[in-house]
Amino acid sequence: GAVVSQHPSRVICKSGTSVKIECRSLDFQATTMFWYRQFPKQSLMLMATSNEGSKATYEQGVEKDKFLINHASLTLSTLTVTSAHPEDSSFYICSARGRRPGYNEQFFGPGTRLTVL
Amino acid sequence: AQSVSQHNHHVILSEAASLELGCNYSYGGTVNLFWYVQYPGQHLQLLLKYFSGDPLVKGIKGFEAEFIKSKFSFNLRKPSVQWSDTAEYFCAVNAGNNNDMRFGAGTRLTVKP
Numbered sequence: 581g582a583v584v585s586q587h588p589s590r591v592i593c594k595s596g597t598s599v600k601i602e603c604r605s606l607d608f609q610a611t612t613m614f615w616y617r618q619f620p621k622q623s624l625m626l627m628a629t630s631n632e633g634s635k636a637t638y639e640q641g642v643e644k645d646k647f648l649i650n651h652a653s654l655t656l657s658t659l660t661v662t663s664a665h666p667e668d669s670s671f672y673i674c675s676a677r678g679r680r681p682g683y684n685e686q687f688f689g690p691g692t693r694l695t696v697l
Numbered sequence: 698a699q700s701v702s703q704h705n706h707h708v709i710l711s712e713a714a715s716l717e718l719g720c721n722y723s724y725g726g727t728v729n730l731f732w733y734v735q736y737p738g739q740h741l742q743l744l745l746k747y748f749s750g751d752p753l754v755k756g757i758k759g760f761e762a763e764f765i766k767s768k769f770s771f772n773l774r775k776p777s778v779q780w781s782d783t784a785e786y787f788c789a790v791n792a793g794n795n796n797d798m799r800f801g802a803g804t805r806l807t808v809k810p
Contacts, residue, residue, distance in 0.1 A: 623800045623801060623802045624787070625800075626798070629797070673741070675798075685729075685731075685746060686791075688741040688742075689740065691740050
């Protein structure tokens with residue numbers, strides 16, 4: 581149980597285009613979803629936290645107009661990178677937390693590698 | 698703000714050697730502690746976690762960690778590493794009533810066959 585999927589796993593886009601990444605909790609209801617980015621050989625940095633049905637809370641330094649997060653249902657959150665630029669190239673990872681199986685535990689998706697040309 | 702420090706950036710061991718990776722955090726309240734592993738090209742996997750109770754926590758694949766509250770530490774140990782343990786290891790801390798999970802910088806472990 582507690583499986584989180586992400587789609588796509590890899591995306592290459594041109595500079596200036598927008599990219600949407602989906603994060604789904606497959607077998608539990610995710611009351612909270614988290615979005616992280618990971619640069620090569622670095623740790624995960626929390627970008628934003630979203631609770632189902634409410635606006636996302638962004639970490640300091642993360643542009644909310646550039647990284648649009650929608651958490652419309654208890655099983656789906658999306659991250660849209662708008663007007664992507666090469667510096668947005670990174671590995672984006674989502675995680676989800678629900679009331680079950682463990683409230684304080686986050687379950688991570690496999691990540692999406694974004695390359696902006 | 699809570700922070701997590703992993704002191705070892707890259708550890709190189711031979712097979713059968715013992716492993717200890719350091720993790721210290723700065724937060725005064727109740728914390729939940731985690732160790733994750735990321736194998737090359739794969740996603741994060743939970744190795745073990747501590748919420749409460751016995752401070753010595755046993756996880757998967759022979760790993761264990763000890764929570765020492767007085768030292769704000771949660772070091773990861775394994776008595777005898779294998780080549781397949783080569784991976785990146787991340788310590789993470791989540792404050793008791795907080796959404797945030799903060800990750801350490803990670804420690805890359807290379808096990809030589």
